[in-house]
Amino acid sequence: MQNNQYVIGAIVSNISGVLSRVSGMFTRRGFNIDCLTVGETESAEFSRITVVFHGDEDIKDKIIKQLEKLHDVKEVEVLDPQETVIRELLLIKVRNTPQTRQDIMTAVEIFRSKIVDYSPTALVCELTGETSKINAFIDLMKPYGIMEMCRTGIVAIERGDNCLTTER
């Protein structure tokens, strides 16, 4: 995480339109989103949204208060990066040539990445990790020719028995 970046975890109702409501609030109020992910939770009733944004303490407080006002947002918490496991998934397709193949395989091994698809002309690697690790791997792959890539954006969960609960 960069210095002025915050990660927010939010439990929201698992119904259509929630994502628009949350992302719309950011747009409408002039807050910038660096990254937003949404997915299922242990309960079918709720989804979990992870938002990363940058700004100062004041912006952070404003965002939290505006999120809490949304009817479908049940719980919001700023996650302390020290106390949180933060992960992102990368799928990256790199050009496969006899000259570069070995170097790529070495990088894949060192980064504990995985080759998930192999063809005579292209390799697809999968990598999980914190954003900085993902960025480093992408930088490393650049000289070999990145054909396409996609990353999930981060998901985050607190360490220990602290949980985001839906009891309001």
Add this chain to the structure above:
Amino acid sequence: MKISGAKIVVETLIEQGIDTVFGYPGGQVLSLFDELYQCSDRINHILTAHEQGAAHAADGYARATGKVGVCIATSGPGATNLVTGIATAYLDSIPMVAITGNVPTSIIGRDSFQEVDIVGVTMPITKHNFIVKDIRELADTLRSAFKIAKSGRPGPVLVDIPKDVQVAQWDFEPKKDPVRPYPLKFASELKLKQAAEMIKASKRPYIYFGGGIISGKASAEIIELAEKISAPIGCTLMGLSAIPKDDPRFLGMNGMHGQFASSIALDEADLVVALGARFSDRATGDKKRFNKNFSIIHIDIDSAELDKNITSDLTIQGDIKDSLYRLLPMLEKTERPDWDKRIAELREEELRRLESAYVSKKDFEKKCENCTKPCSMTGIPAENRLDPYAIIDIISEKAGENDIIVTDVGQHQMWTAQRYPFKKPRTFLTSGGLGTMGYGMGAAIGAATTGKRSILFTGDGSFGMNLNELATAAVQNTPLVVVIMNNGVLGMVRQWQTLFFNKHYSNTTLNRPTDFVKLAEAFGVKASRAFTAEELEKAAAEAFSENRPYLIDCAVDCNEFVLPMLPPGGSIDDIITEIK
């Protein structure tokens, strides 16, 4: 027993205590209107001339009564016509439930005839909104809509109901009582104690309140607080009518067109106790300068308003009535003679300024450069012309204290806000946050359905926007006095052009040949015209003797200005008290 979705809607409205709804029929609400027809002995539907009028009427009804206003429109254009009305209610925190029909769920998303994603459109201007795609969820969704609309800081909620859901059948069991709002938020005891300490330490406290005092029913507590701590009271546009205008501690409105004493006293205070207000840009002007001289205690039900526009020294989230009720015993009766004396001086100064402005205006024969009516057309010498304040005085003398004063938006709105002697909460309805020209006719009709008389002060510009609602007024035949301050120009914009755009009167000179008296008569509404105070006296006497709509077209000079004025983005240091 299974009943149709349309019937579930009507039965749920009745269950929620709704006896009046405003709307306009159309293709996708035919079933709903069929049920309204069949239940017309239990729920009254008022047909407006345009859906925007219905939304404003529901808003006016809500502001006048404190209950949730309900409006109904069909899909597509019907729904989008509600949008300005919903946004008006949203910006002023007015509880409203808007019900729209939509095309059947099977053809949603295919750009069907009169299909609009109204839930998407209204997402940023509602507290929350719903589309009901399953008949089983219909009644509870409507109940949630009412609950959300009236909880905490109130606001509008939209429920979109596709046609097939209105037709489908499902079980319905009416609840015994309307839904209750979510539990109130109560202020922390510790913070209230801190507030009490700050007030005790203050030499020149000032109470500054907004519309939250009206929705939070805390008028009496404000007056008691002011008395106990010897503080003057000022308010925002939205706060007006919460306490009587003639309260000895009340200085009037603050903000861009705030009254002189009220604005200066605010700046000279060392502590501002802000209650149920949100420090909008029109209220504060330059945010860096606004609170240079004072600390702020900000109490509001909505935590998102705390430190949103202005950073306060102490913020307290909580119900305002409860907060004040608990704060009062923590304070001792304190005399502040020096501060009282200063306030008295400011009041005198304000009177002096008003007097001299009045005299200089009468001495000054105004010249209209760009328009010919109404001022020069009338040929009436300046000293006999109708002064805007005089119009308000003449009307207010005839009006009762329960009459509901409504305005549109512009100069007439500010003159009314500055001058009208409000006595009771919920007797002043105005579009403060959104500044919706055309708000007045609908709102006045909505307010008049409560059985009270409503008086609309409007301008020829604003009135032109929704004058079709005269048709609704004529049908309703309720007591509604429309007072048009007709200056032949878009006065407020023109005022800005005079001050900041080198008198380039771009598109603000109306110079229309519209005859509002004939127009009203064509709609079936009695009307007369007033050029002088005598004529207005006569017209007003007739208007107030009628128990039905009456329109008075008053000629106002186009060079009348709303003063004082803080220029946009400016501060109290830049206050404009006269225009040469």
